[in-house]
Amino acid sequence: MADKYLDLVNTPLPGRLAKALGLPRPSVLRRYTPGEAIATRPVLVAGSGSGADALAEVLLGWDVEVRRHVLPGEKLSAAVVVLDAVAAPADLAGPMLELGQAVKLLVPGGRVVALFRSSADTTDPAEAAARQGIDGAIRSVAHEVRWGATANGIILRGDAATTDPTTLGALRFFLSGKSAYVDGQFVEVSATPAGSIAGLAAATTAEGEGVPDQPLAGRTAVVTGAARGIGAKIAEVLARDGARVVALDVPAAGEQLAQVANRVGGTALQLDITAPDAAARILEHAGQRFGMLDIVVHNAGITRDKLLANMDASRWDSVIAVNIASQLRMNEEFLASPVFSDTGRIISLASTSGIAGNRGQSNYAASKAGVIGMVRAQAAAFDGVGRTINAVAPGFIETDMTAKIPPLTRQVARRLSSLQQGGLPVDVAETIAFLASDAAAGINGQVVRVCGQNLVGA
Ligand code: NAI
Numbered sequence: 001m002a003d004k005y006l007d008l009v010n011t012p013l014p015g016r017l018a019k020a021l022g023l024p025r026p027s028v029l030r031r032y033t034p035g036e037a038i039a040t041r042p043v044l045v046a047g048s049g050s051g052a053d054a055l056a057e058v059l060l061g062w063d064v065e066v067r068r069h070v071l072p073g074e075k076l077s078a079a080v081v082v083l084d085a086v087a088a089p090a091d092l093a094g095p096m097l098e099l100g101q102a103v104k105l106l107v108p109g110g111r112v113v114a115l116f117r118s119s120a121d122t123t124d125p126a127e128a129a130a131r132q133g134i135d136g137a138i139r140s141v142a143h144e145v146r147w148g149a150t151a152n153g154i155i156l157r158g159d160a161a162t163t164d165p166t167t168l169g170a171l172r173f174f175l176s177g178k179s180a181y182v183d184g185q186f187v188e189v190s191a192t193p194a195g196s197i198a199g200l201a202a203a204t205t206a207e208g209e210g211v212p213d214q215p216l217a218g219r220t221a222v223v224t225g226a227a228r229g230i231g232a233k234i235a236e237v238l239a240r241d242g243a244r245v246v247a248l249d250v251p252a253a254g255e256q257l258a259q260v261a262n263r264v265g266g267t268a269l270q271l272d273i274t275a276p277d278a279a280a281r282i283l284e285h286a287g288q289r290f291g292m293l294d295i296v297v298h299n300a301g302i303t304r305d306k307l308l309a310n311m312d313a314s315r316w317d318s319v320i321a322v323n324i325a326s327q328l329r330m331n332e333e334f335l336a337s338p339v340f341s342d343t344g345r346i347i348s349l350a351s352t353s354g355i356a357g358n359r360g361q362s363n364y365a366a367s368k369a370g371v372i373g374m375v376r377a378q379a380a381a382f383d384g385v386g387r388t389i390n391a392v393a394p395g396f397i398e399t400d401m402t403a404k405i406p407p408l409t410r411q412v413a414r415r416l417s418s419l420q421q422g423g424l425p426v427d428v429a430e431t432i433a434f435l436a437s438d439a440a441a442g443i444n445g446q447v448v449r450v451c452g453q454n455l456v457g458a
Pocket of ligand 1: 224227228229248249250253271273298300302322350351398400401
């Protein structure tokens with residue numbers, strides 16, 4: 001559903017009126033267009049040390065104008081602050097204050113990206129305080145930046161370098177229009193597994209050879225719940241990126257499903273994912289037609305809202321069955337099958353309701369928090385291998401589901417994020433396509449929120 005208020009405040013007179021009355025003024029977000037430049041203005045790489053120097057070199061290879069310090073009055077596309085060597089909270093002042101000067105110079109839709117090491121990887125209290133401090137500071141910057149700009153962070157785990165292929169993949173994602181609705185978030189990056197196909201393909205980006213137009217070319221992806229909403233958009237974006245898509249949905253949605261499959265040049269699979277043979281049928285379909293299954297997007301989901309006091313067993317059970325139990329069962333079978341690729345990706349849809357809880361959604365929140373638990377636990381089995389499993393947690397996304405929310409509540413829900421608007425299905429789809437790509441080979445067991453820095457459960 002269109003956000004008419006957003007359209008209105010982006011015209012001159014209503015915009016001025018909203019400003020005078022102190023009303024929210026959401027900006028039109030900078031979203032990805034194929035062939036877009038990584039930056040149209042210079043990019044600041046703040047921070048000293050070899051990690052910052054090496055990263056600045058890589059950006060130069062991407063044909064980006066790099067600045068190591070703010071030049072008064074010069075507009076910036078992005079500010080990348082490299083804080084991988086901080087040892088104590090006092091070390092933060094220099095680069096953070098420089099970042100403060102940079103954010104004033106960001107163009108609309110500008111980007112702030114911080115790179116730093118995990119506080120979980122040190123036992124030194126001062127070092128841990130400094131590292132964790134960056135988390136708080138960058139979340140605050142995300143609240144402060146305006147005109148559709150965002151601030152996010154890349155947390156380097158173990159000995160991952162600032163120029164590791166996955167670090168660079170994540171940086172490209174955050175700098176691009178693909179991350180338009182990802183704000184105030186952090187992804188943890190481990191060193192890209194050596195020798196994986198993924199590592200080799202992503203490495204070319206470090207050498208300045210650019211990113212392939214179709215990073216998923218030759219891959220086969222299954223998207224559950226693909227007949228409409230977010231699932232249909234995921235199918236479209238994965239196909240745009242070169243994947244062969246198996247669009248899956250219940251038989252009752254067969255007509256819409258066929259339309260989606262035709263639109264993306266894929267195949268349709270009518271199937272209820274709660275069926276005991278669901279995984280076997282997916283593997284058979286992908287195996288027979290394409291020889292391999294590389295990407296699984298567990299998108300199908302349902303809500304059956306009721307206060308817990310009024311909840312009946314059928315509402316509870318159906319939500320758990322579709323949203324989490326089916327995935328647990330299918331993942332076991334995918335992992336055990338030779339049809340599921342050695343560099344396979346599983347990406348599961350969680351929800352901010354699973355992080356913060358939501359009135360009337362105890363069953364749904366249990367299932368979506370369950371997805372987060374599943375992804376974190378299963379990641380251990382994938383560690384160091386070419387396969388990954390991650391979750392994406394959308395906030396308020398403009399779909400049929402959220403169009404059913406009463407108008408006033410919907411207006412309020414839209415404004416309750418730093419970006420003061422709902423996201424679009426494409427925002428969720430772009431994040432999933434990134435996690436499915438080689439460039440994300442070192443991202444495993446993560447939950448990436450696509451929520452515009454929703455104020456709920458931040
Ligand atoms: P939707 O209701 O528009 O689409 C869900 C699709 O899943 C439908 O086509 C439906 O037929 C299919 N489906 C349901 N049960 C199935 C089953 N047993 N087997 C196969 N297919 C089945 O939902 P929407 O809004 O597109 O959401 C997609 C996912 O994103 C869901 O997992 C949802 O929980 C999650 N999500 C959505 C948010 C939003 O704001 N729309 C926010 C947070 C999470």
